[in-house]
Amino acid sequence: MAKLNVNGKRFEVNVGGNTPLLWVLREQLGLTGTKYGCGIAQCGACSVHINGEVERSCAIPLSSVQATDQITTIEGLSLAGDHPVQKAWLALDVPQCGYCQSGQIMAAAALLKKMPKPTDDDIDAAMTNVCRCGTYQRIRAAVHQAAGSANGNKT
Amino acid sequence: MTVTMTTATSISRRRFLISTTAAGGGLALGFYASGFASARAEKTVAAEGNEVGAWVVIKPNDDVVIRIARSEMGQGTLTGLAQLVAEELECDWKKVTTEYPSPEQNLARKRVWGDMSTGGSRGIRGSQEYVRKGGAVAREMLIEAAAKQWNVPTAECKAEASIITHVPSGRTTSYGKVASAAAQLQPPTDVKLKDPKDWKIIGKPLSRLDTADKLTGKQVYAIDVKLPDMLYASIMDAPVFGAKVKSYDEAKARAMPGVRHIVKVGETAVAVVAEGWWQANEALKALDITWEQGANDQVSSDSIFAFLQDGLEAKEGVFIGNKAGDAPQAIANAAKKLEAVYFAPFENHFTMEPMNCTARVTADRCEVWGATQNAEGGLAAAAEAAGLSPSQCEFHKHHLGGGFGRRGRQDYTTKAVLIAKQIPGVPIKLIWSREEDMRQCTYRPVGLCKLSAGLDEKGELVGLRMRIAAPSILASAAPNRLDKDGRDSAAFQGLNPGGAEGRPGYAIANLLIEHAIRNTHVPVGFWRGVNTNQNAIWLESFIDEISHAAGKDPLEFRRKLLANSPRHLAVLDAVADRIGWNTAPSPGLHRGIAQFMGYGSYCAGAAEVAVSERGKLKIHRLVIAIDCGYAVNPQQVAMQTEGSIAFGLSAMLYQECTVKDGRMVQENLDSYPMMLMEDYPRVEAIVMPSGDFWGGVGEPTISVAAPAVLNAVFAATGKRVRTLPLKNTKLI
Numbered sequence: 030m031a032k033l034n035v036n037g038k039r040f041e042v043n044v045g046g047n048t049p050l051l052w053v054l055r056e057q058l059g060l061t062g063t064k065y066g067c068g069i070a071q072c073g074a075c076s077v078h079i080n081g082e083v084e085r086s087c088a089i090p091l092s093s094v095q096a097t098d099q100i101t102t103i104e105g106l107s108l109a110g111d112h113p114v115q116k117a118w119l120a121l122d123v124p125q126c127g128y129c130q131s132g133q134i135m136a137a138a139a140l141l142k143k144m145p146k147p148t149d150d151d152i153d154a155a156m157t158n159v160c161r162c163g164t165y166q167r168i169r170a171a172v173h174q175a176a177g178s179a180n181g182n183k184t
Numbered sequence: 185m186t187v188t189m190t191t192a193t194s195i196s197r198r199r200f201l202i203s204t205t206a207a208g209g210g211l212a213l214g215f216y217a218s219g220f221a222s223a224r225a226e227k228t229v230a231a232e233g234n235e236v237g238a239w240v241v242i243k244p245n246d247d248v249v250i251r252i253a254r255s256e257m258g259q260g261t262l263t264g265l266a267q268l269v270a271e272e273l274e275c276d277w278k279k280v281t282t283e284y285p286s287p288e289q290n291l292a293r294k295r296v297w298g299d300m301s302t303g304g305s306r307g308i309r310g311s312q313e314y315v316r317k318g319g320a321v322a323r324e325m326l327i328e329a330a331a332k333q334w335n336v337p338t339a340e341c342k343a344e345a346s347i348i349t350h351v352p353s354g355r356t357t358s359y360g361k362v363a364s365a366a367a368q369l370q371p372p373t374d375v376k377l378k379d380p381k382d383w384k385i386i387g388k389p390l391s392r393l394d395t396a397d398k399l400t401g402k403q404v405y406a407i408d409v410k411l412p413d414m415l416y417a418s419i420m421d422a423p424v425f426g427a428k429v430k431s432y433d434e435a436k437a438r439a440m441p442g443v444r445h446i447v448k449v450g451e452t453a454v455a456v457v458a459e460g461w462w463q464a465n466e467a468l469k470a471l472d473i474t475w476e477q478g479a480n481d482q483v484s485s486d487s488i489f490a491f492l493q494d495g496l497e498a499k500e501g502v503f504i505g506n507k508a509g510d511a512p513q514a515i516a517n518a519a520k521k522l523e524a525v526y527f528a529p530f531e532n533h534f535t536m537e538p539m540n541c542t543a544r545v546t547a548d549r550c551e552v553w554g555a556t557q558n559a560e561g562g563l564a565a566a567a568e569a570a571g572l573s574p575s576q577c578e579f580h581k582h583h584l585g586g587g588f589g590r591r592g593r594q595d596y597t598t599k600a601v602l603i604a605k606q607i608p609g610v611p612i613k614l615i616w617s618r619e620e621d622m623r624q625c626t627y628r629p630v631g632l633c634k635l636s637a638g639l640d641e642k643g644e645l646v647g648l649r650m651r652i653a654a655p656s657i658l659a660s661a662a663p664n665r666l667d668k669d670g671r672d673s674a675a676f677q678g679l680n681p682g683g684a685e686g687r688p689g690y691a692i693a694n695l696l697i698e699h700a701i702r703n704t705h706v707p708v709g710f711w712r713g714v715n716t717n718q719n720a721i722w723l724e725s726f727i728d729e730i731s732h733a734a735g736k737d738p739l740e741f742r743r744k745l746l747a748n749s750p751r752h753l754a755v756l757d758a759v760a761d762r763i764g765w766n767t768a769p770s771p772g773l774h775r776g777i778a779q780f781m782g783y784g785s786y787c788a789g790a791a792e793v794a795v796s797e798r799g800k801l802k803i804h805r806l807v808i809a810i811d812c813g814y815a816v817n818p819q820q821v822a823m824q825t826e827g828s829i830a831f832g833l834s835a836m837l838y839q840e841c842t843v844k845d846g847r848m849v850q851e852n853l854d855s856y857p858m859m860l861m862e863d864y865p866r867v868e869a870i871v872m873p874s875g876d877f878w879g880g881v882g883e884p885t886i887s888v889a890a891p892a893v894l895n896a897v898f899a900a901t902g903k904r905v906r907t908l909p910l911k912n913t914k915l916i
Contacts, residue, residue, distance in 0.1 A: 044460065045441050052462040056416070061408035062401015064585075065461075066536050067618045071853040074536060103401035110400040118399050122391050122819065125827055126258030127398030128405060128536040128585030153862035159853065161536045161586050162258045163830025165864040167823070 032096035035060065036105025039096075046092030051075045053091050054102060062103035062131045066159070073158030076132035077102050083139035103131035106138060114138045117175035125162035132158050137172050146176050234367035236325050238296040239269055239318030241283075242363035246346050248275045251318075252282045253290070253297035254307040255557050256394060257587035258827075259882040260820035261307035263392045267816055268312055271385040272319030272378060275359065276346040282393055284581045287559035291574060301558035303592050303710060305783035305880025308816055312878055313377075320375035322366075329366035330357050380814065380875065387873075389819035394583065406555040406582040407540045411611040414542070415444055416461035417603050418468045418617060421453035421624050424846035425705050427475035428452055437467040446471070447606045455603050461615050480705040480846040488704050488843060489527075492632040495653025495700030496525070502651075502700045503669070505676030509694035514647030518638025522733050524726060526635070527907045528718040529840035530848075531628040532856060533711055537585020538621040541600035542613040545570050550577040550601060555584040557592040565594035569601035588831070589710030593626055593661070619851040626709025627841055627848075629655045633722040638694075643734030645745065647694035650679070650722065656701045657715070660708045675699040677715040678782045678887065679723070684877075686716070686781035686884075688723060689752035690745040706843060712831050713886035716782035721836070721908070724778035724891035729904060738895065739765050739777055751874060752779055755788040755809040758870050762807045763790040773804060776895025780887040783880030785812040789888030791865075793896040799916035803833070803863070803893055808885050809870035813877035821881050825869035828886035834859040836890035837910050 033040045035058060042057040049068075054060045054077070063086060066074030070088035077086045078101040079094070094100070106112050114137045117123075124130045133156070140147060140155040147155070152172050160168065233243035241249040250269045256262035266282050290297050298311055323343055330348040331338040334355060341350050346359045380386075397403040422428070428451045437443060437456060442463035449455050454473050458464035495501075515521060542553040543566065550570035556562035559581045567574040584591055600614040616624065631654030638647040656672035658665045666672055678686040679697050711717075731741035739760050746753045756779045760766075769775055772794050779788040792805040808825050815821045838857045842849045850856040869885075897915065898904050905913045 045463070048460065048462050052460055055408075056460050059410060060401070061404070061410070064405075064536070065407065065538065065615070067853045069618075069852055069854060072536070072858075106400075110396065115399045119395055122395055122823070124258075124392075124395055124398040125260070125823065126536065126584060126586045127394075127403055130398050131401050134399060156861045159536070159858045159860065161534060161588075161831070161858065163827030163859075163864070164823070165830060165859075165861045166826050166867055169861065 031091050031094070033094060033100065034096065034098060035100045036102060042091070044091065046090060048091045050077070050086040050089040050091055050094060050100075054086060060102045060104050064128055064131060066129065071159070072129070073132040073136060074129050076135040076158065078135060078139055081139070081142060083136050103135060106134065112138060113175040114141065114171070117171040121167050121171045121174065123164050123167045123171050125164055129158055129160045133160065133168055137168070137175065140172065141176055147172065234363040236363055236366045237318055237321040237371050238293070239315060240273060240322040242326070242359045244360045244363070246276070246279055246358050246360035248273070248280045248346070248359070250280055250282050251285050251297060253285060253300045254311065255300070255302040255559065255581065255584055255587065257302070257557065257584035257591070259307065259824060260392060260817065261302065262394055263390065264308050264816040264820060265311070265315055266393060267385045267388070267390065268308070268315050269319035271383055272316045273323050274343040274345070277385055277390065279346060280393065284559070286581065287563040287579050288574060288577065290560065291563070300560050301592070302587070303557050303589060305883040307882075309784060309878035309880055316377050317375055320377060321371045324372050324375055325366040325369045326359050326362055328369055329362040333357070333362065333365065386816050387814070388817065390817055392820070404582060405537055405585045406542065406553055407537055407585065407615060409542045409553040409582070409613065411542065411544070414611040414613055415457050415459065415607070416464050417455045417457045417600070417612050417614040418461060418465035419449060419453055419455040419599055419603070419614060420468055420473060420620060422475045423623055423848070424475065424478065424480050425707060426452060426480070427478055429454060430474045430476045432471040432473040434471070437470045440467040440470060443467045445607055447603055449599055449602045453599065455614070457603065457607060457612060461613070465617055483705060483846045484844055485842040488630060489632070491704065492630065492653040492702050495702040496632055496634045496651050498700050502698050503671035504696070504698055505679050506681045506695055506697040508681070508692065509647070511647040511649045511694040511696035514694035515636055515638035515649060518646050519641045520639040520733065521636065522729060523634070523636040524729060524904070524906055526633045526722045526725065528631050528721065529842065529908060530630045530706060531711060531835050531839055532622055532625045532841050532850070533586070533588040533590035534622070534856065534858070535584070535586030535588060535590055538616045538618055539590070539596035540613065540615040541597045542611055543600040543604035544609065544611040545601060545604040546609050548572065548576055551580070552578065552597060552601065553580045553582065554597050555582045555591060556594065556597065557584070557587045557589070558594070561592070561594050562597050565597045566601050569598045570605055588712040589714065590625065592710055595624070622851045622856065623848050625848075626661065626707045628711035628714065628717070629657060629708040631718050633718070635722060635726040637726070637730050639730065639734050643736060645692060645730060645734070648692050650697045651700065652698065653700040653702050655703045655706070655708045657708050657710060659701065659703055661710065670701070672699065672701060675715055676719075678719045678780050684784050686783065689749035689779070689781060690727070691748055692745065705846065706848070712828065713782065713883045716780060716884065716887040717832060717835065717890065720778065720780035720887035721891050721894065724780060724888070725894050725904070725906070728776070728895045728898065742777070742779065751786045751811055752781060754874070755779060755786045755811050755872065758809040758872060759788045759790040759807045762868060762870060763792065763805070765790065774896050774900035776892045776897070776899055778888045778891035778895060780891070782884040782887050784877065785810055785879030785881065785884040787885050787888045789892035791889070791892040791896040793893060793900055795897065795900040795915050797916065799914055801897060801910070801915060803865040805866045805868070806889060806892065807868045807870065808888060809872055810881070810885050811872050811874050812879035812881050812884070813873055813875060815871050815873040818871045821871045822869040824881050825871070825885045826867045828883065829867055829889045830859045830864060832886040832889045833893065836893065836908055840909050
């Protein structure tokens, strides 16, 4: 039995320790907002926060996660889908197919926590998630917009 | 090498008649299947509310549910189609939601919702008239119901924002209040559509209807489906397409945790079914599957290249796409001659959501949860694989995590059903690993193109010839759509002399465009923009070469040839003006320009790039213009334009699927990289609908980004990149 703390709730799961966190979240806990894209930690669709850091859950074995680690998935980013990043994404109608957007939003939220006013270069360096629909331009604009509202500045 | 049929679902002609979809790929059922129980035919889609005509359900609280027959895969067609219905319905847009009718209901109701296939940028242009009529029919029925209740002539009533008003008396009622009565009325057979100048919802940059759940993880894609007692499957099919399974070692896999079943799927594939997908996939790797050897084991990218080269000079198996005058003679007699050969590789769609499907099969039922660009094709594939009639099957359609042409094929649905059939009654979720997804694609075709041109003493173009040597998509995906003589009309996308889909627009007195079909064992299929990608790169790069050889400005050279093609010229001028073609770029920046027509829309692109002293390319800016006739939602058109650039440039810059020992080499992002945020340029989309026609949107703009950039690379370096992807060329 492995113990997990996800979105502020405690869980016990009975699955092999080498199972990637992604599949535990999706299949054991039913949190399917976190997506499988490449399985080699390159596309970022599986991004979650672990103790505030954005991590790619497809490459994290369950055995490396401690019961005290605070894991946040897209479902736990905000109570009502009203995190500043989600609000900016909605205002700018960012998603197309939407499949990568959980990961994009988690990456953006982690970036803004560290760097409340990122420049374009900061965003380029931090946001390395793949979007096959090509929503990059609107993602960048939405990160800037969220940065404004996070600081109370209407942009 | 010979034409090798691919893994496309073969549908039994005993049960179905197959009709073709225009350019979208995949098979559709041409006629509704017999044997549907009438009770099922009467089943309505919405849980509550009244169906007023086939396209609209009105709930008592005035909520409006609009039926969307096509698939939403990111292209925004769901919102656009809803706008078309809502415009004529005269409903309150704020109350609109949507739902997918199922393919089995469509069949049972004699295809009341028309074609469900979604491809070829046809979602809106292919159904705009009948869905608008669907909205108008519902409006007329609602007005009639109100007029009857008031006992007044319908002509004295009007509808606006879901409110019906009896004009002389000022009495009002709402759609929700009369919907029940309206649902009982006979739908009018003749309705008049609005004049476009009166549109209030069509043409507005409204927000998408499908955004909110994509921001919170609530959106359920097919891969997210949860069912009681569900098991998970991972599959490996023959890496050399079509090879039969020779052996595999079950013992080690059976002993691995969570493994429940190991099953053969057809003659070429093996799947492991386990309590979790990762467990299934780990056990699959332990099977050590081997396949029978065959001639295709020897195929490589080099052997394919040689095969294509043969096609550049061949006299047989060559088909004409466009011919005017006598190009070979004109070029032979020309004062100045040019010749160049271009190459484009196989490409993968790499939808972010890998191929997947969940199926539950019993002796007399088959239920499928999937994502497809063709719900009827998916239903047909499920029925065929289950050995049941479609009336015994249900297809639950989900939004697609990307389609790009890949999900026009139903092979993943077939495989899920073939697995589930062996474990009756248990829902099986089949997910292809990314590696499997990349090995078992229907690839955008590889191709070579030899171009030659002749100029007279004044530098005027007197003849142009293009010889394409490439596999035929139709031969692989839909052989019944080949011309009678075997010609593949899809190969000439954008190069045809006329027709609504696309033509080069250039006035060239002597022109010859040919396609030598060279099919390999690698299955090919539709891809975003399909052949417009290569055709535009080849033609628009070479037009640039000709303009430089003629000593003329690439813009002015094109403008002169387009003098009688005003819409081609208009988009070209728009991007030239916006990028400032007639002013010098900032130091270090260089420009390129291109125009191309596809999917019924006129497109042009202008690029600004820099190439560093070390030969590193940076694309700074792209201006892309599109005239799609009517732009149902200009914001969505702009978003599709922006997005298509990333898709087209990823391929042009970085991506290639190569072949070694008969197998596809690239299996994941480490060898098949995508354009990321840092490489994505500033993109300015100019949406300039000129009206009076309906052009496609999802794909056409993809064609112009790559040649505009390649022409700018030439301006920067003097180097003409003719072999793609560009990463294989040293720019400095």
